[in-house]
Amino acid sequence: MKATITLLTDFGTLDPYVAEMKAVILSICPHAFIVDISHEVEKFNVRMGAFLLAVAAPYFPAGTIHVGVVDPGVGSERRPIAVETDRSVYVGPDNGLLIPAAMHEGIRNVYELNNRSLQRNVISSTFHGRDVFAPVAAHLLSGARTEDVGRKIMNYVKLSFMNVTFERRGVNGEILHIDGFGNIITNISYEHMGKLDLSGKLALRFRAKCFPLRFVGTYSELGRNELGLIAGSHGFLEIACREASAAKKVGAKIGDRLGVGTA
Amino acid sequence: MKATITLLTDFGTLDPYVAEMKAVILSICPHAFIVDISHEVEKFNVRMGAFLLAVAAPYFPAGTIHVGVVDPGVGSERRPIAVETDRSVYVGPDNGLLIPAAMHEGIRNVYELNNRSLQRNVISSTFHGRDVFAPVAAHLLSGARTEDVGRKIMNYVKLSFMNVTFERRGVNGEILHIDGFGNIITNISYEHMGKLDLSGKLALRFRAKCFPLRFVGTYSELGRNELGLIAGSHGFLEIACREASAAKKVGAKIGDRLGVGTA
Amino acid sequence: MKATITLLTDFGTLDPYVAEMKAVILSICPHAFIVDISHEVEKFNVRMGAFLLAVAAPYFPAGTIHVGVVDPGVGSERRPIAVETDRSVYVGPDNGLLIPAAMHEGIRNVYELNNRSLQRNVISSTFHGRDVFAPVAAHLLSGARTEDVGRKIMNYVKLSFMNVTFERRGVNGEILHIDGFGNIITNISYEHMGKLDLSGKLALRFRAKCFPLRFVGTYSELGRNELGLIAGSHGFLEIACREASAAKKVGAKIGDRLGVGTA
Numbered sequence: 177m178k179a180t181i182t183l184l185t186d187f188g189t190l191d192p193y194v195a196e197m198k199a200v201i202l203s204i205c206p207h208a209f210i211v212d213i214s215h216e217v218e219k220f221n222v223r224m225g226a227f228l229l230a231v232a233a234p235y236f237p238a239g240t241i242h243v244g245v246v247d248p249g250v251g252s253e254r255r256p257i258a259v260e261t262d263r264s265v266y267v268g269p270d271n272g273l274l275i276p277a278a279m280h281e282g283i284r285n286v287y288e289l290n291n292r293s294l295q296r297n298v299i300s301s302t303f304h305g306r307d308v309f310a311p312v313a314a315h316l317l318s319g320a321r322t323e324d325v326g327r328k329i330m331n332y333v334k335l336s337f338m339n340v341t342f343e344r345r346g347v348n349g350e351i352l353h354i355d356g357f358g359n360i361i362t363n364i365s366y367e368h369m370g371k372l373d374l375s376g377k378l379a380l381r382f383r384a385k386c387f388p389l390r391f392v393g394t395y396s397e398l399g400r401n402e403l404g405l406i407a408g409s410h411g412f413l414e415i416a417c418r419e420a421s422a423a424k425k426v427g428a429k430i431g432d433r434l435g436v437g438t439a
Numbered sequence: 440m441k442a443t444i445t446l447l448t449d450f451g452t453l454d455p456y457v458a459e460m461k462a463v464i465l466s467i468c469p470h471a472f473i474v475d476i477s478h479e480v481e482k483f484n485v486r487m488g489a490f491l492l493a494v495a496a497p498y499f500p501a502g503t504i505h506v507g508v509v510d511p512g513v514g515s516e517r518r519p520i521a522v523e524t525d526r527s528v529y530v531g532p533d534n535g536l537l538i539p540a541a542m543h544e545g546i547r548n549v550y551e552l553n554n555r556s557l558q559r560n561v562i563s564s565t566f567h568g569r570d571v572f573a574p575v576a577a578h579l580l581s582g583a584r585t586e587d588v589g590r591k592i593m594n595y596v597k598l599s600f601m602n603v604t605f606e607r608r609g610v611n612g613e614i615l616h617i618d619g620f621g622n623i624i625t626n627i628s629y630e631h632m633g634k635l636d637l638s639g640k641l642a643l644r645f646r647a648k649c650f651p652l653r654f655v656g657t658y659s660e661l662g663r664n665e666l667g668l669i670a671g672s673h674g675f676l677e678i679a680c681r682e683a684s685a686a687k688k689v690g691a692k693i694g695d696r697l698g699v700g701t702a
Numbered sequence: 703m704k705a706t707i708t709l710l711t712d713f714g715t716l717d718p719y720v721a722e723m724k725a726v727i728l729s730i731c732p733h734a735f736i737v738d739i740s741h742e743v744e745k746f747n748v749r750m751g752a753f754l755l756a757v758a759a760p761y762f763p764a765g766t767i768h769v770g771v772v773d774p775g776v777g778s779e780r781r782p783i784a785v786e787t788d789r790s791v792y793v794g795p796d797n798g799l800l801i802p803a804a805m806h807e808g809i810r811n812v813y814e815l816n817n818r819s820l821q822r823n824v825i826s827s828t829f830h831g832r833d834v835f836a837p838v839a840a841h842l843l844s845g846a847r848t849e850d851v852g853r854k855i856m857n858y859v860k861l862s863f864m865n866v867t868f869e870r871r872g873v874n875g876e877i878l879h880i881d882g883f884g885n886i887i888t889n890i891s892y893e894h895m896g897k898l899d900l901s902g903k904l905a906l907r908f909r910a911k912c913f914p915l916r917f918v919g920t921y922s923e924l925g926r927n928e929l930g931l932i933a934g935s936h937g938f939l940e941i942a943c944r945e946a947s948a949a950k951k952v953g954a955k956i957g958d959r960l961g962v963g964t965a
Contacts, residue, residue, distance in 0.1 A: 394514025
């Protein structure tokens with residue numbers, strides 16, 4: 177039986193930090209199969225990390241343990257937690273990082289990791305990924321029960337991407353992510369577009385500017401340099417440019433708000 | 440029995456796209472062993488991707504399934520294919536990406552992936568890596584026969600690196616790749632150099648300029664700042680500079696043509 | 703029984719070099735479990751590679767085989783070696799790269815890799831990672847005995863990080879690494895600080911400049927823009943800045959010397 181564990185951090189791949197987490201996991205659970213989701217989350221950007229984790233998690237087999245470490249508060253009073261859902265367990269800091277992914281699967285219980293016997297003997301104040309989260313995840317993969325990790329808590333930190341608002345001519349939302357191709361990924365779903373006529377002339381409203389936009393099914397329907405609105409592969413609407421960066425074209429950054437509607 | 444699958448894409452490692460492909464593979468074939476060849480192919484550069492795949496594939500065990508995704512035409516009419524060779528199967532878009540690697544092993548059959556039962560139920564128009572190629576590859580690894588993936592085709596897109604020409608004083612070829620050390624990897628083989636006296640004075644002809652060149656066995660035979668011609672580790676001639684970037688020194692880019700011959 | 707092998711190189715992840723090493727390992731030892739420590743060591747920086755390897759190795763299970771390739775002298779007279787310690791084997795070039803990690807575990811024997819039957823039939827002059835080190839490591843993982851790799855040698859190249867000196871007001875050391883967060887990692891340990899009163903006013907002396915410094919337990923105790931001295935997660939003192947790069951703030955580079963002491 178193969179047991180899958182995923183890692184998502186803002187550690188980058190230059191440093192040996194991710195390898196140390198893997199080493200700790202393998203020392204506890206030699207049959208663990210470790211998959212990297214991303215280690216290039218913008219440093220300390222909990223919201224970006226939460227989005228990437230929420231996007232990738234649904235494709236993993238039931239029973240997967242997900243470890244997320246984007247943790248500006250490491251060593252402070254912020255609590256280490258495990259979130260048990262209907263199909264997986266998430267392990268990481270109590271700062272919202274794990275919540276969108278877990279909510280999507282249905283949160284059963286949240287535990288504070290105060291059972292020190294499942295953690296490394298000496299816990300550094302700067303690297304809980306290696307000393308707390310990795311060993312707890314490995315013990316869960318090796319058969320420890322979720323209720324063994326610590327005491328149940330209710331008041332964990334929430335985080336949501338659901339801040340979409342409606343106006344007469346369209347929908348306003350947030351830029352959740354800009355991918356490596358320069359595609360702008362919003363928190364607006366196809367359903368949010370409601371009664372808008374997508375076959376008509378559309379517009380992207382961004383920072384007091386207005387860009388013409390065409391709803392297309394694939395990137396290759398776009399002309400060179402044309403901005404397209406496309407139902408992305410994760411259920412969100414994306415703004416794309418054919419073989420070019422839409423984000424550069426409009427000057428967008430993660431976290432910016434934008435509007436999509438009729439022109 | 441361990442089953443190896445390789446991935447080569449232009450997705451980068453910031454985004455969760457590669458992880459989603461791995462998640463789909465593991466959900467279908469839990470004993471898959473996944474090896475990344477590269478995810479840093481220049482976006483949409485099919486020729487560069489084809490070169491990296493052709494270079495790495497021969498070292499993998501027979502029976503390996505290779506998945507390649509550099510796919511500017513995703514969602515358009517370009518077909519998804521599987522290429523069966525004498526020792527492996529290649530899965531990806533029909534745009535030439537898989538062909539140099541496959542030709543090197545001997546192409547037996549090419550199939551269009553039109554058996555939808557081996558693919559994800561819902562296929563996005565922008566991410567066939569996750570929805571088509573990864574599941575087909577995982578089913579092949581789990582025991583599906585190659586002829587089950589779809590109908591046999593003959594008119595697949597070809598791609599070749601064999602555009603080497605000869606002239607009185609030497610050989611003209613193409614820059615297939617510039618590696619992370621700045622080494623210029625050409626499509627010229629040692630055999631191409633034919634009757635040239637490699638112990639004599641050589642020259643690199645590039646963009647109407649002429650650089651002195653010395654044929655050496657190892658990087659460390661070169662003086663600082665000297666350009667060397669070396670039989671690279673993949674059977675092609677390389678232009679190198681000791682502990683420095685030859686590409687920067689001469690201003691070379693992937694795809695440029697160059698000449699090597701007597702000075 | 704799962705067998706772990708680690709890889710540390712300066713190859714980067716664009717090129718297929720790391721994948722070729724993995725392919726060679728899997729061809730010899732199909733049950734190998736391969737973990738990347740880092741492939742982003744600065745090109746040819748043996749000292750940086752040695753530090754990253756020494757930092758990560760202790761967390762891996764006993765019996766792990768570590769392969770390190772930062773190898774400016776490839777193809778020259780420098781010897782390929784294997785270093786047997788009390789808990790692992792290190793394989794790589796004889797240039798000091800493997801020594802700090804191995805010394806920490808206790809060096810038993812050092813062997814020159816002159817048994818060609820454990821290496822690839824054809825050995826390129828530029829890629830011993832694939833042709834020499836990877837196959838030897840895979841054979842060791844598959845059960846070859848360390849004494850089979852070649853003849854025992856005594857005069858291998860040494861490398862040490864122990865160049866710490868003391869003065870009246872503090873300690874002088876070296877910057878071993880600057881991590882992705884911009885933390886400055888020194889070769890000064892907590893013990894080196896000896897009788898200094900760490901609760902008092904401290905100073906960082908760097909390039910004839912003097913920066914105020916406060917000893918703290920965690921990053922989050924620091925004010926914005928304040929420089930902190932912190933006992934890092936690997937036993938060395940680090941200079942850190944809260945959610946910012948300490949290295950940028952003071953202009954530090956790997957290899958620079960610095961002093962820490964009373965203000």
